[in-house]
Amino acid sequence: MSDPAPQPGSITARALAARGGAVAATNVPWLEGLNPEQLRAVETLDGPVLVLAGAGTGKTRVLTTRIAHILGTGRASPGQIMAVTFTNKAAREMKQRIGGMIGSAVEGMPWLGTFHAIGTRILRYHAELAGLKSSFTILDTDDQIRLLKQLIQAENIDEKRWPARQLAAHIDRWKNRGLLPDQVPASDGVFANGRGVELYEAYQERMAVLNAVDFGDLLVKPIKLFTENPDILADYHRRFKFLLVDEYQDTNVAQYLWLRLLAQGTDETKPNICCVGDDDQSIYGWRGAEVDNILRFERDFPGATVIRLERNYRSTSSILATASHLIAHNEDRLGKTLFTDMVAEDSEEKVTVASAWDSAEEARAVCEEIESLQTKSHPLNEMAILVRTSAQMREFEDRFFTLGLNYRVVGGPRFYERQEIRDALAYLRVIAQPEDGMAFERIVNVPKRGLGDTTVRKINALSRDQDMSPLAAARLLSETEEIRPAARTALRKLIEDFDRWRGNLDTLPHTELAEIVLDESGYTKMWQDDTSPQAPGRLDNLKELIRSMEEFENLAGFLEHISLVMDVDSAEQEDAVTLMTLHAAKGLEFDTVFLPGWEEGLFPSQRSLDENGKAGLEEERRLAYVGITRARKRAKLWFSSNRRIHGLWQSSIPSRFLDELPVDHVDVIEQTSSYGGYGARGYGNYGASRFDKPLEMDSAYQTPGWKRAQAARSTGKRPSSGPMTIEGELVARSVSTKASSFALGDRVFHQKFGYGDVSLIEGNKLTIDFDKAGRKKVVESFVTPHNQAG
DNA sequence: CTTTTTGAGCTATGT
DNA sequence: GCTCAAAAAG
Numbered sequence: 001m002s003d004p005a006p007q008p009g010s011i012t013a014r015a016l017a018a019r020g021g022a023v024a025a026t027n028v029p030w031l032e033g034l035n036p037e038q039l040r041a042v043e044t045l046d047g048p049v050l051v052l053a054g055a056g057t058g059k060t061r062v063l064t065t066r067i068a069h070i071l072g073t074g075r076a077s078p079g080q081i082m083a084v085t086f087t088n089k090a091a092r093e094m095k096q097r098i099g100g101m102i103g104s105a106v107e108g109m110p111w112l113g114t115f116h117a118i119g120t121r122i123l124r125y126h127a128e129l130a131g132l133k134s135s136f137t138i139l140d141t142d143d144q145i146r147l148l149k150q151l152i153q154a155e156n157i158d159e160k161r162w163p164a165r166q167l168a169a170h171i172d173r174w175k176n177r178g179l180l181p182d183q184v185p186a187s188d189g190v191f192a193n194g195r196g197v198e199l200y201e202a203y204q205e206r207m208a209v210l211n212a213v214d215f216g217d218l219l220v221k222p223i224k225l226f227t228e229n230p231d232i233l234a235d236y237h238r239r240f241k242f243l244l245v246d247e248y249q250d251t252n253v254a255q256y257l258w259l260r261l262l263a264q265g266t267d268e269t270k271p272n273i274c275c276v277g278d279d280d281q282s283i284y285g286w287r288g289a290e291v292d293n294i295l296r297f298e299r300d301f302p303g304a305t306v307i308r309l310e311r312n313y314r315s316t317s318s319i320l321a322t323a324s325h326l327i328a329h330n331e332d333r334l335g336k337t338l339f340t341d342m343v344a345e346d347s348e349e350k351v352t353v354a355s356a357w358d359s360a361e362e363a364r365a366v367c368e369e370i371e372s373l374q375t376k377s378h379p380l381n382e383m384a385i386l387v388r389t390s391a392q393m394r395e396f397e398d399r400f401f402t403l404g405l406n407y408r409v410v411g412g413p414r415f416y417e418r419q420e421i422r423d424a425l426a427y428l429r430v431i432a433q434p435e436d437g438m439a440f441e442r443i444v445n446v447p448k449r450g451l452g453d454t455t456v457r458k459i460n461a462l463s464r465d466q467d468m469s470p471l472a473a474a475r476l477l478s479e480t481e482e483i484r485p486a487a488r489t490a491l492r493k494l495i496e497d498f499d500r501w502r503g504n505l506d507t508l509p510h511t512e513l514a515e516i517v518l519d520e521s522g523y524t525k526m527w528q529d530d531t532s533p534q535a536p537g538r539l540d541n542l543k544e545l546i547r548s549m550e551e552f553e554n555l556a557g558f559l560e561h562i563s564l565v566m567d568v569d570s571a572e573q574e575d576a577v578t579l580m581t582l583h584a585a586k587g588l589e590f591d592t593v594f595l596p597g598w599e600e601g602l603f604p605s606q607r608s609l610d611e612n613g614k615a616g617l618e619e620e621r622r623l624a625y626v627g628i629t630r631a632r633k634r635a636k637l638w639f640s641s642n643r644r645i646h647g648l649w650q651s652s653i654p655s656r657f658l659d660e661l662p663v664d665h666v667d668v669i670e671q672t673s674s675y676g677g678y679g680a681r682g683y684g685n686y687g688a689s690r691f692d693k694p695l696e697m698d699s700a701y702q703t704p705g706w707k708r709a710q711a712a713r714s715t716g717k718r719p720s721s722g723p724m725t726i727e728g729e730l731v732a733r734s735v736s737t738k739a740s741s742f743a744l745g746d747r748v749f750h751q752k753f754g755y756g757d758v759s760l761i762e763g764n765k766l767t768i769d770f771d772k773a774g775r776k777k778v779v780e781s782f783v784t785p786h787n788q789a790g
Numbered sequence: 791c792t793t794t795t796t797g798a799g800c801t802a803t804g805t
Numbered sequence: 806g807c808t809c810a811a812a813a814a815g
Contacts, residue, residue, distance in 0.1 A: 086805075116805050141804095160798095215805055286803065389802050445791095452791045487791090564805075583803045605802060623803085646800065647806040 030068045030101045034061075041274075041307045042066045045075060045242070048263075048301035049274040050294070054338045055323070055629035056314030056589065059276055063246060064094055066274065067109075068101040076241040082111040082262070082271075083244040084118060088565045090246055090587060091117070111240070115255050117564050119218035122225070129229060130221045135433050135556070137212040138563040142422075143438035144168055144214050150460060151202050155195065162192040171200050175216025176288030178223055178254040180204075209467050211435035219254040226261045237265035241272065248277030248297075252288035260300070273301065279334050280327050283583060283623045285615065286608075295334065312338045314589055318665040319635050322351045323628040325662040330618045351628070351635045353658055354669035358642040358649075359597075363395040366594050366638065367403055370577060373592060380406055382591035384578040386627050388603040392596065396579055410580035416562050420527065420538040421545055425562070427517050430471065431501050432555050437463065437470035444474070447526035449490040455483055465781040466764065471498070480765060480777040497521065510555040511546050518542060582627045593631035596638040598624075598655035601645075624657045742766060747786040750778060755786060 031039060041051045041062045053059035067083060070076050085091045091113050098109070111118060120138065127134035139147070148171075149164040170191050174184055181201040189196055207213060213221060226233040243263055245251070251259070263273045275297060282291045298304045312320055320338050327333070356362035370383055385396055393409060400407040415421060423446055429439035444459070445451040463473035477483055478491040501517050508516070518524045524542065527535050552558035578590070597603055604620035612619070628635050639654045742748065746758045748768060756770035764780040 088805085114805065218805080283803080287805085391801060448792075450791065454791080581803065602802095607802065644806080 030065055035311055037307055037309050038062050042069050044305050046272055048304040050297045050304055050306045051276040053276055053278055053309040054336050056312045057309035063276055064097040067098050070242055071102055078109040080241040082240045085114055085246040086250055116218045119222050122222045126225055130225055131208055133211050137433050137436045139212050139214045151199055157192050167191055170196055172216055175220050176252040176254055178257045210437045223257050237269040243271045243273040245275040248275035249279050249282035249291055249294045250284045250289045251293050256293050280622055281626050285619045310336050310338055312340045314632055316348045318350050319631050321665045322661050323625050326660050327625040329660050330621055349634050350665055350667040352667045352669050353637045356640040359395050359640050362596050362638050362640040363399040367399045380575045380577045384590040385594045386582050386585045388597055390581055393579055406576035407579055408576045410584050420541055424545055434471050435469040440471045447522045450486055451490055455487045476779055480779055511549045514546055582623050585630050586626055589630050589632055591632045592634040594636050595627050598637050598639045598658055599652040600655055603655050748783040749786045750783045
């Protein structure tokens with residue numbers, strides 16, 4: 001996300017004043033205190049502008065001030081500015097800061113948001129043109145994989161050899177490049193011997209039936225919409241006078257196309273585009289980001305003004321020198337040099353590198369430092385531990401827990417990803433959007449209703465055959481004799497329940513409805529009867545969920561929010577250490593930053609090296625750069641000689657990045673106590689050879705008495721649904737309008753009942769007199785015509 | 791149909 | 806080490 005601008009009243013303000021580069025009092029209050037480059041970035045309103053903003057150079061400040069300036073000078077109204085960010089956090093922060101500058105006008109900035117949020121907005125508005133109903137659901141990764149799995153199975157492709165996960169990755173990659181099924185180059189047909197594209201197509205068709213989109217669609221579909229409907233695009237050209245893009249280095253091809261379409265316009269309606277970014281902080285290449293976009297800006301937008309922000313307001317000179325020296329090892333960069341003119345204080349600390357025997361020891365040592373800083377009255381809020389992978393978090397959490405140290409995990413297992421929350425949401429999704437088959441499937445048998453694999457399989461087969469939603473298929477099935485009586489009764493009951501709940505959608509407040517649903521479905525009871533230790537916590541979470549719904553006007557609004565905003569707004573102001581991944585840390589800053597796990601294979605990640613070679617290494621290095629530059633006063637790097645990978649202990653060697661740090665600005669800490677040794681200069685004598693003092697086995701290895709509340713495993717995202725206008729009859733209609741391909745008296749064959757004659761046709765439900773089984777009601781797709789001639 | 795057992799694979803990073 | 810999926814048992 002974006003770099004917070006200097007905090008007023010802190011070092012920064014003083015530094016600014018001392019520098020003389022700052023702009024003296026202007027008649028425009030928001031421009032005060034900007035340095036000349038920042039001022040230029042804010043005031044150059046006409047024509048394309050690229051702001052290359054290094055870490056801690058006041059990037060967000062420039063962006064927000066620019067918006068304030070546009071509004072303040074009356075160049076545009078809030079609705080005429082589109083401002084795109086990558087994360088919700090960034091969007092939220094910008095809203096806040098603009099609000100702080102110019103008052104409440106931010107409320108009226110409907111087009112400030114993430115690419116995905118704005119894409120959703122556009123799609124809902126023109127849903128029909130995209131082949132959707134505006135109530136469409138956004139599938140999360142979990143739903144996506146489940147759906148793909150079904151499709152793979154339906155195609156009789158070996159799921160072991162061609163896992164759904166992998167297909168999802170392919171599709172994601174295609175969408176990131178803005179490719180629709182028919183545009184995928186043949187050379188990309190590696191999945192399932194070239195059938196990947198076929199599956200991609202089937203996937204899109206299936207999602208259309210489910211009235212759903214995935215994250216990629218939120219970018220791809222608006223592009224398609226704009227290309228196919230120039231008049232609509234022209235509307236947007238007329239609407240937007242200014243286009244602002246944060247973190248431009250992170251845009252992928254699809255986002256680039258999206259922006260380019262919007263930035264075109266005619267001479268009179270061409271919006272002024274301003275992109276802000278830092279090629280050195282491009283860390284999302286694996287997600288399809290093209291650093292090239294930023295490198296190519298001047299060619300894409302002729303006559304562009306390029307402004308460099310290199311004056312850093314955040315970190316000490318040691319930290320800056322360390323980070324700069326490291327990043328200089330990258331070859332592919334535009335090249336910027338950060339500098340500070342803050343006077344180095346005597347107390348300035350060098351960046352430190354320390355080692356530990358193993359990861360538990362590392363966690364212990366880091367926590368010791370944290371506690372020691374805490375006793376010197378450093379707030380925990382000003383400390384962060386930044387790890388490469390979330391798997392590293394566990395050991396720190398264990399440690400925090402035993403010490404009773406307050407901590408918060410950012411981007412860890414998120415509230416909306418918890419099982420009970422997802423289940424509850426699935427119920428609500430089905431109510432709000434009956435086509436949402438993925439949600440329906442999730443809870444058909446939760447709590448257990450005797451609707452097992454077989455039934456679900458039948459529902460799915462039918463729904464795929466007939467291009468109808470699973471709920472519609474279930475409804476149909478429950479009226480026939482395809483499934484066993486017990487299951488049939490249960491299914492009918494469930495469908496009746498859903499009908500009733502949906503009937504209450506407009507009459508009851510949505511929170512109350514949610515309570516009723518959880519209650520009547522037996523979901524609450526399921527957890528009440530559960531004796532596992534987590535059950536009470538889950539019930540609490542459900543209550544919390546209901547509580548969080550109160551902030552929203554209706555169910556649709558709530559579901560929309562969580563589908564895009566996976567993190568629950570942590571309003572907790574409690575003093576706590578922050579624990580998060582390096583990726584999540586972008587845009588944040590702390591006085592003290594701990595960077596554990598600087599070992600070859602882990603950081604840089606082996607996988608990154610294997611898959612992307614030099615480019616991968618450079619991205620890892622940028623990640624290291626991002627990590628170090630998060631620190632204002634203290635950056636403390638660690639590596640440990642032994643680490644458990646996939647459950648096996650492996651000895652590790654220090655990261656090459658450690659060798660790339662400038663000796664003058666880095667202190668290598670010789671561990672006084674137990675930990676693995678590490679020579680004063682060379683990083684050579686790491687390793688298993690040296691630990692002078694026996695480890696304190698008791699504390700380092702005591703069994704973690706608790707497990708992390710929720711395994712961080714699920715990569716799922718949250719789906720949602722839209723407006724509450726649900727017409728229940730749509731389902732029924734879509735079913736009955738299809739003409740039956742059978743005629744009265746036709747001779748047919750059924751897998752289970754054998755041969756028979758059609759005696760009645762209702763839509764696609766057939767009543768058949770079977771030779772052996774007697775008269776049965778059956779859905780059309782379960783019978784095949786019997787060849788009379790044969 | 792549900793529960794338990796066994797076995798395989800796996801780990802980045804996030805909208 | 807941990808989780809999920811398929812297989813086996815109840």
